Amino acid sequence: MSTPVLTCTNLCKSYKGDKMVLNNLNCSFSGGKIVGLLGPNGCGKSTLIKLVCGILVPDSGEIFVCGEPRSERTNAYISYLPERTYCNNSMRVDELINYFCDFYADFDADLARKMLLDLNIDATARLRTLSKGTKEKVQLIMVMARRAKLYLLDEPIAGVDPAARDYILQTIIGSYNPEATVIITTHLIHDIEPVLDEFAFLGNDGQILLSGVADDVRAEHGKSLNELFKEVFRCYASY
Amino acid sequence: MAWQFNSQEAVFVQIANRLRGDILKGLYPPDSQIPSVRHLATQAAVNPNTMQKALTCLEEEGLLYAKGTIGRFVTSDVCVLEAARERIRRDSVRNWLRQANELGISKQELIQYIQKEDENA
Numbered sequence: 001m002s003t004p005v006l007t008c009t010n011l012c013k014s015y016k017g018d019k020m021v022l023n024n025l026n027c028s029f030s031g032g033k034i035v036g037l038l039g040p041n042g043c044g045k046s047t048l049i050k051l052v053c054g055i056l057v058p059d060s061g062e063i064f065v066c067g068e069p070r071s072e073r074t075n076a077y078i079s080y081l082p083e084r085t086y087c088n089n090s091m092r093v094d095e096l097i098n099y100f101c102d103f104y105a106d107f108d109a110d111l112a113r114k115m116l117l118d119l120n121i122d123a124t125a126r127l128r129t130l131s132k133g134t135k136e137k138v139q140l141i142m143v144m145a146r147r148a149k150l151y152l153l154d155e156p157i158a159g160v161d162p163a164a165r166d167y168i169l170q171t172i173i174g175s176y177n178p179e180a181t182v183i184i185t186t187h188l189i190h191d192i193e194p195v196l197d198e199f200a201f202l203g204n205d206g207q208i209l210l211s212g213v214a215d216d217v218r219a220e221h222g223k224s225l226n227e228l229f230k231e232v233f234r235c236y237a238s239y
Numbered sequence: 240m241a242w243q244f245n246s247q248e249a250v251f252v253q254i255a256n257r258l259r260g261d262i263l264k265g266l267y268p269p270d271s272q273i274p275s276v277r278h279l280a281t282q283a284a285v286n287p288n289t290m291q292k293a294l295t296c297l298e299e300e301g302l303l304y305a306k307g308t309i310g311r312f313v314t315s316d317v318c319v320l321e322a323a324r325e326r327i328r329r330d331s332v333r334n335w336l337r338q339a340n341e342l343g344i345s346k347q348e349l350i351q352y353i354q355k356e357d358e359n360a
Contacts, residue, residue, distance in 0.1 A: 166240060170241070170282075173280055173287060174280075194242075194283070195285060195286050196286060197288055218250070222247075
């Protein structure tokens, strides 16, 4: 068994010492997997991703990326799509490509241009002039055009139309490096289910409630992942 | 366009059914090479491992065979193809009979219905 791409041990995170968002969370994801990180609103999905990127600092616990303790160095392995876009609105799309080229050694500008073309996005347009959904597509293209080892996609398809959603999922399957792991958070479980290798349900108590192989869900539970999610979290709420 | 799947059956079973149909319809003729796992997975918008699983099923049924590292090919064994076709026909007819039974239609009536619809068609 090769080194997992991401391992979290006894991870705890609270905000202002108040609510424990992640409580002794343990998880490990091996290379070459597409993983759905799923859970109800406010369960800590984005918090977990931000901890892995180093945007937040854990209260306690450890994070390993490709076997190394999380650091500035491991950030180079990670391609992160945040919930909100951070790109400068006054930039043109092609300027953004140059920007990413300067920032990331593993950025593939030709791939980015090809994807822009596929989605009919004008590379000379300023970001300010693009719609919310188109801006999200541009941001996702930038993130997927890197040859990273770990992709962290926080709600990659929420704001885009169904046709582009198909394209984006196809891009995720078709263009990512087979050694790399892709972690996707979303509530659109039905859309991403066929794409997933594995899934992990993050519960409201800040721990992984249930995880497994996406293909086995139907055989084991007799229902789709989407239906399983509804069932698990419905039961959960009645306690 | 991404393929559509129902919520009951495992996705790889649904993919195998669809590809089996494509093979038997002659979309992929005997001895022709089928597209790569990655290509098919992208087309269907499913995980490559799921696609792999579906192709392995069809290999086990004898409809596909692997030629080293070149790729997968449709069998040229006419008996295997005909047997698969026969299975699908039999399964569909069994389905009609079951549905007719649920609707309270006797076999005699079912045959009459089929003849009548055929005349109207």
